[in-house]
Amino acid sequence: xxxxxxxxxxxxxxxxxxxxxxxxxxxxxxxxxxxxxxxxxxxxxxxxxxxxxxxxxxxxxxxxxxxxxxxxxxxxxxxxxxxxxxxxxxxxxxxxxxxxxxxxxxxxxxxxx
Amino acid sequence: xxxxxxxxxxxxxxxxxxxxxxxxxxxxxxxxxxxxxxxxxxxxxxxxxxxxxxxxxxxxxxxxxxxxxxxxxxxxxxxxxxxxxxxxxxxxxxxxxxxxxxxxxxxxxxxxx
Numbered sequence: 001x002x003x004x005x006x007x008x009x010x011x012x013x014x015x016x017x018x019x020x021x022x023x024x025x026x027x028x029x030x031x032x033x034x035x036x037x038x039x040x041x042x043x044x045x046x047x048x049x050x051x052x053x054x055x056x057x058x059x060x061x062x063x064x065x066x067x068x069x070x071x072x073x074x075x076x077x078x079x080x081x082x083x084x085x086x087x088x089x090x091x092x093x094x095x096x097x098x099x100x101x102x103x104x105x106x107x108x109x110x111x112x113x
Numbered sequence: 114x115x116x117x118x119x120x121x122x123x124x125x126x127x128x129x130x131x132x133x134x135x136x137x138x139x140x141x142x143x144x145x146x147x148x149x150x151x152x153x154x155x156x157x158x159x160x161x162x163x164x165x166x167x168x169x170x171x172x173x174x175x176x177x178x179x180x181x182x183x184x185x186x187x188x189x190x191x192x193x194x195x196x197x198x199x200x201x202x203x204x205x206x207x208x209x210x211x212x213x214x215x216x217x218x219x220x221x222x223x224x225x226x
Contacts, residue, residue: 004156042117042202042216043157050212058213090156097212102147104156 002026004105006091012111013081021076021108023091031097032074033058034066036087037107043090049074050097081112115140117205117217125223130193134220136186136203144208148177148188151200151219160188160201190222198224 007022025032033048035058045058049068063085065077074093078085088109094102117138126132138146145164149157161170161177163186170177174191190197200219207213 040218042218043204044216045213048212056212092156101159101162102157104158106156107154 004091004093004103006089006105006108008108009106010109012113013078014113015081015083017081019078019081021078021089021091021110023074023076023105024072025074025091025093025103026072027093027095027103028071029093029095029103030071031095032068032091032093033102034064034074034076035090035092036060036085037090038087046076046089048097078110081110083112086110086112115205115207115215117203117215119201119203119217119220121220122218123221123223125225126193128193128195128224128226132190132193132222134188134190134201134203134222136188136217138184138186138203138205138215138217140184140205140207140215142208143181143184144206146177146179146186147204147206148175148186149202149204151202153199157202193222193224195224195226198222 004025030051034046035043037043044060047066049055090107091105092102094100120135147162148160151157163179176189179186202219203217
């Protein structure tokens with residue numbers, strides 16, 4: 001079991017560029033989510049999915065898109081990168097949205113210049 | 114607005130000593146409270162999950178307590194080790210229609226030899 005994997009580990013973008021952060025899990029978890037972690041702040045939920053074909057917005061969804069075509073994959077797309085999106089991004093998965101342990105990926109450190 | 118406040122912000126202790134971290138929350142209605150350990154440069158790892166009806170949960174040297182009446186939780190670390198140096202994050206999930214958890218900012222623990 002690889003658990004939750006994220007690629008890339010590091011990325012530098014110029015303002016206005018777009019890119020996709022990849023997330024995959026091999027635990028057959030229905031629930032997947034994306035968070036961002038900024039210095040001095042708690043993790044904040046960007047988008048989440050309770051199953052293939054179902055996505056919803058979290059606390060800070062603006063500037064990001066997601067899709068969930070398979071149970072395993074949950075990519076996060078930045079449409080037009082802004083310096084305010086400089087952050088560390090974590091993907092997580094669990095069997096259930098509320099009651100089960102969440103497994104986090106290793107994170108992607110994104111810098112937008 | 115749902116809030117999770119953790120204290121202290123940072124803590125330095127000597128190896129072998131015990132310590133207690135605090136978490137106060139305003140999330141209501143409440144589904145569960147989780148404690149995570151996050152090593153530098155890594156994703157959070159779950160330590161304990163407690164539901165409304167549980168008031169204590171242990172995981173090795175980590176013991177979490179919950180008082181749902183006062184909306185307080187604590188994480189007690191016994192016989193600390195150098196590997197306990199990390200950020201400890203309290204997360205509270207609501208019940209009802211929302212899947213959006215509220216994360217605390219974390220307590221940074223440093224264990225010195």
